[in-house]
């Protein structure tokens with residue numbers, strides 16, 4: 001099926017939008033009237049620009065407030081329509097979207113609406129144009145797909161059909177099942193948007209919070225399957241009104257949009273993707289360090305029981321290990337401070353993983369390598385992190401010469417539990433979609449919490465067996481000038497099976513205030529002895545509804561923004577202890593002020 005995108009989805013002028021849509025591989029666009037109005041190009045020039053870019057103009061929109069009006073208004077509306085048809089003729093576009101009226105002038109009379117829409121369709125047909133009627137979820141009298149379909153059926157004109165928009169359908173609690181029975185050929189156009197579950201005015205919800213498929217909570221694969229059952233074979237077109245996308249780099253947004261559509265087509269069984277191979281776990285996490293931060297990171301790792309086991313053959317890169325926990329310190333990448341620059345996940349079939357990534361418009365990159373080095377392929381995530389996929393026989397290890405120090409007993413750390421990455425404000429939803437589609441992760445809970453320096457949102461992603469977990473966080477508003485917290489913190493969490501024994505062996509843990517423990521005792525009715533053990537070691541606590549428990553502690557921040565977390569999950573606790581994140585943030589801030 002053809003892939004289309006509405007110009008409203010991306011930022012910029014029409015030129016920026018068309019360039020972005022074409023570069024991302026879309027077949028066509030929905031042209032929004034206001035993008036045309038502000039363009040210096042004539043409709044004929046827009047038509048030829050689109051043709052040059054390999055884009056068809058699949059729809060022109062919106063034409064508003066047409067139907068069910070008194071006679072004198074009808075004349076004016078028809079005149080308006082003729083002007084729109086003139087533009088469409090010059091554009092070479094055959095379908096116009098007419099959305100259900102929101103005008104106070106419209107009357108609640110389906111017969112009149114049908115009659116006037118049939119009249120409009122007749123005028124349109126004279127000019128080779130079709131009318132796709134869309135029920136806006138906030139339409140004055142017509143606000144559901146089935147109501148729009150009743151009106152279209154009653155009008156009974158070959159040039160009048162439906163535009164089905166997933167947002168208007170799924171934002172209402174009306175079953176879409178009957179869409180499968182719509183007369184073949186009467187669905188003229190299909191628009192796709194996802195959205196998070198929100199309890200708010202539906203117009204505000206639609207105009208500010210739509211997302212690309214897979215980024216929200218709607219069952220779009222199910223809806224598409226229903227729509228295709230009716231015989232629809234026109235374009236699948238993304239129509240997303242989103243405050244962030246409207247101001248983000250259009251080239252990136254368009255790729256994000258294309259990735260969402262490709263992943264959706266896979267979920268709906270339309271165009272299967274190469275399956276995501278099972279991930280075995282976190283293979284290593286790489287920190288880019290500079291001259292100032294590398295000694296700090298080394299000291300921190302030593303303090304956590306890691307051993308420097310390998311030295312890269314040709315690059316200033318060190319491998320540190322403890323059980324299956326592996327950290328790579330890379331001084332070859334020069335950026336100030338320390339940052340998580342890459343992570344690696346293990347799979348039995350790295351080639352298949354990269355094949356899938358390519359299909360999802362995440363091109364694989366083979367890192368620079370010297371004569372004796374393994375070429376490790378990676379993909380770059382929207383937050384800039386390089387994601388490596390390594391095989392069962394970790395060939396990359398051969399790139400490291402043993403230092404002679406074998407990993408000692410350590411302090412009980414077993415595996416990397418998760419990696420926590422702060423996301424760039426403009427790319428949070430893009431990042432979630434990237435990680436879940438490319439790596440085949442499940443999206444777990446999205447949580448919001450009030451932190452000292454702003455509201456935060458966090459989204460957890462993980463493999464079904466929890467071998468690989470990621471926690472993505474973002475500020476809910478773009479950060480202002482006042483940014484005293486740790487800027488864009490990042491961390492790696494290692495698992496232990498005995499947090500108290502492990503904590504006792506870590507010299508530098510983050511100090512947690514007494515107030516936290518008083519509150520904890522009140523919230524969970526924990527025995528005094530337990531609370532005092534937690535307090536003594538700076539261990540934070542959470543418990544889920546099923547009795548699963550999380551015990552975790554943190555190190556100070558090293559090199560500006562990175563820190564480590566040690567975590568013990570009990571009885572199937574599956575979260576990330578986000579409820580404790582504000583405590584950690586305040587403690588890091590306090591430490592910074594007191595020179596830690």
Ligand SMILES: O=C(O)c1ccc(O)c(O)c1
Pocket residue numbers: 061062097099134136165191206207239
């Ligand atoms: O928000 C709107 O007005 C609007 C306009 C056109 C559409 O196709 C739509 O879904 C919403």
Ligand SMILES: [Mg+2]
Pocket residue numbers: 134165191239
């Ligand atoms: Mg729409």
